[in-house]
Amino acid sequence: MVPAELRYTKSHEWAKMDGGTVTVGITAFAAEQLGDVVFLELPAVGESVKAETPFGVVESVKAAVDLNCPVGGEIVESNENLTGNLELLGKDPFGSAWMIKVKTAGDADFKNLMSAEEYEKFLEEEGEH
């Protein structure tokens, strides 16, 4: 089960709209797939990001994976607590393991994302491959 109030990308990021600011993280499924995360690189505050392009990198023992931004805008906060406490990604992916907050101009990008229901269906289909 994934939180119903969030929206999702096909690359397993989640997004939460709060006024004009979108909080972004990775889903429990993504965290589990990564395994032991050893390194996380997040953008600095003030950088601008585009929707569906990388905003950072997460590395596990196995591999390095790009983090794709669900929405475009300007970074207003970067979770510094997370870079030193990577185990939070496994423990609390939808909560304290949030990664960035993006100030966005509108909600067009956000509306394009999958709903919780759609994302779960997507996960099921992925699993069949």
Add this chain to the structure above:
Amino acid sequence: MSELRRTVLYDRHVAGGGKIVDFAGWEMPLQYAGGIVAEHLATRKRAGLFDVSHMGRFVFTGKGATRFLQHVLTNNAEALDVGQAQYTMIPNPAGGAVDDAYLYRFVEGEYLLVVNAANRQKDRDHFAEHLAGFDNVEMADKSEDVAMISLQGPLAGEILTGVIDSGTLPEPMRNELGAVVINGVEARIARTGYTGEPVCFELFIESKAAPAIWDLLIERGAEPVGLGARDTLRLEAAMPLYGHELGLDPDGRGIPIFSCPLARFAVSLSPLKGDFIGIEALTRQHEAFKRILADDYSLIADLPRRIVPVAVAGRGVARPPAKVFVGKKHVGFVTSGTAVPCWEVEGEGLAGRITDEKAMRSVCLAMLDSDLREGDRLEIEIRGRMTEAVIVPFHLRSEAPPFARAILFDHSLAVHEGPRHRGPAKARDLLEKTLENTIWRQRECINLIPSEQTASPMTRLLSVMDPAFRYAEHKPLKAFYDADVFYYQGTGFIEVVESLLEDELREFLGCEAVETRAVSGQMANAIVFSAMVDYINRADRKVQPRRLGCVMNNHIIRGGHLSSQPMGALRDFVAHDPRTERPAVVNFPVLPENPYKIDVPACRELLGRYRPELIIFGKSVVLHPEPVAEIRAFVDEMGVNTVIMYDMAHVLGLVGPNFQEPFADGADIVTGSTHKTFFGTQRGIVASNYAEADERYHLWEAVQRRTFPGSVSNHHLGTLVGLLMAAYEMNHFKDEYQPKVIANAKALAGALKRCGMDVAGDADVGYTQTHQVIVHVGYSRGPEFARRLEDNNIIVNYQAAPNEEGFTAAGSLRLGVAEMTRFGMAEGDFETVAQFIADVVINDKSVKAEVKSFRGGFTDLGFCFAGDEFDGIMEKLHGLI
């Protein structure tokens, strides 16, 4: 999906929560529920269990098998004795690797070759193609019939011992093989692995029996490990993986085999190996490799790049094929790399404790230009950014079992602080510290190190009188009928002392000649080895002298002293066996029920087969007399032209009817240090029974030459005078002293046993026939207990038993009673000592105050001359210092 293969343990992996992936056509567990980091750490601290049944296993049989393997492999298959394994490469004509492999010779007439899963078909085709040119060799693919399980880590030995029905583990050295029965079926076991763990086993079991054995090992505490951690473990150990460090580089060019540091051990260019695939290219690479090591890059084109361990100093993880730069110059690329975990260690050295805290570090292997060196700073391009890195010698060390130790590139040892004083204050500080130390060791500690002895007051005083500052080089000249000629004046006293000492020692040992100028027991042994080389080359003075063709000795893990080992004083005097490409040393076989005793009947066959030129008895872990008479009878009967040498360092003070009379038993040469059971100052002697009329007297003359001028110029004349007094004491008091030492050792052993301790040796002889007692205190716990005993003023040394991997994994304590016997302790006193030891080891009690007070009752040294008649002269001597 249906084409993927599964090992016989597949169901276990699924049931155990394994995340199954496709690996080289096999459905294998990448990791289990705990994840890669947890599995890596479990292997390093406890024991990891790996299913490696997906690897290819080929068996080669037939009379032509060795010849064939010599042709298609780089290592020297002929060098493998039954019971040994070796790492090897499967070369191509260009000197690259078709694959890397491990060759096992479990039984006569059969070789087992294990290859990478991904290359199984390719390797089989490669071999099949070359088989056409060879007769009498068959290859069989046994990959399906035999399962392969790897058990690695500090607890692996204990876990495995716990499941064995019968048989014993292979000897505790890498690449040793054996067979045991587990759960009713035969398991072949190799001391090999792909993790860098010093305690490592790979098991070969009939496939259908494997799942039950897998379960048994897990029940005993082994933790399943998937392919993910298998890769991080091998990366940390800097072991190559085909496709990364072997095969083709990212540009598609073949990687020369000598690019891999392990090639030095995996490629044999022995003339006896003969022609093999790639020999020309490998010979060129080897030449280039040798020059590169010597900073000569003239042949660098044959070995342009080498694979080295690199630590990432900056943030980030270096993964293949990241580019590596020095300044603007592109110098190579990462071949393997990730972040690996390690346990944090608290404290330094042997006392360092592995904590429950983990750390992550970013490490890689990189293929870099051959002119780069350890310590060179690099930059690795990670996602477009340059990250700092450094070439390191290694990421991990395996020489301190039971743990593999992570080596961090930026770690440095705590600096030892010297005295802060200056000038006279510094001097006073040293005097005070020496006083403190002397009172502690002489009055407050129970000293049980079997190689130590306190000398008598007279011996000590004599050792620091005038001769301590003199020289007295001398040698016999034939021109003067072998009269000794001294080089300096003022040496008349020393000449007399040396001659008297020779007389005393001849009487004590019952022999013809004694050389007293060696200043240590190890030097005494080296003198004999050097003299042997001189002697065997006596007919051929114009060519490079040959070394000793074969030497028989006690293996170091079975009590042999390092001074008689190729790793010690024997190194430069023993030949390399051209077949094995190792020092030509053969070890005495020991009794299965008592590894401290030589198996005499089994020696006979070895003596006949190897016909050693030198036989070295004597050990530093010694509980029994050595079978000198029996071996003398064998060599005489078989006509083996040999020299029997007995290094009696430990038992020199016990020579006589109470222990052993080496020359009466047939020894040719006796060596020894003079300060263990003997009463002396710290020196060494060589003695022989060759009379002047014997042909072998030439060997004795060589001993004298290799002593002076071969080994000493100044032979430490102070302690020589002291040793003469010690010899007087020994000859005068030995009849009383020797039986007491042996009775005390038996009393200590018996009392320790009654206190519940695990005493080694034969109970029928009271566990010991010498001054030594060996107590097992639990695998790898020797250092800890030795330290705790020291904290309680009981001084012993930790000792590896014959089944342990090395001294850091020692599970025993070695105790000796000679020094405390000399301070007056009797059998009843050693029962008290046993109780103290048991209180510390078993009951974890503090007995420091009791030990100090008990030792206070034994501060007068016995078995030495004392009394009013000596007081005046002793005082005068003191007054002259």
